[in-house]
Amino acid sequence: MGSLFANPEGAQIWLKGIASFSSLTAVEKVQLTSIFHQLARTCEQAYSSFRAGTLDAEIWHGLEANALEVFSSPGMREWWSLRSHWYSESFRSFIAKSNLVSTTYIETLEDAGQPTRE
Numbered sequence: 001m002g003s004l005f006a007n008p009e010g011a012q013i014w015l016k017g018i019a020s021f022s023s024l025t026a027v028e029k030v031q032l033t034s035i036f037h038q039l040a041r042t043c044e045q046a047y048s049s050f051r052a053g054t055l056d057a058e059i060w061h062g063l064e065a066n067a068l069e070v071f072s073s074p075g076m077r078e079w080w081s082l083r084s085h086w087y088s089e090s091f092r093s094f095i096a097k098s099n100l101v102s103t104t105y106i107e108t109l110e111d112a113g114q115p116t117r118e
Contacts, residue, residue: 010031033079
């Protein structure tokens, strides 16, 4: 994912896309689909390894928390509704049963740029 953020334009695509996948241009959709696919496939692989007992629970729960925050974004949810068929039935079921809160990730990103108040 680092290459996406190598320049401000890539970071802008990420921010725009997690808010609304449909708001992206065709080129931006291809770029973000590549990133979302890598993220989802990595999470699916980790989920499978955790279920098989080959991934430590502590490591899995950290990955799970990170992935579910991104999956909770409106843009990722929109993308997932278009591309979830690329993934295993068990992983799709895991995502479907997860408690995805649609504003958590975007609010976290928006708050990151704000000065703290004391």
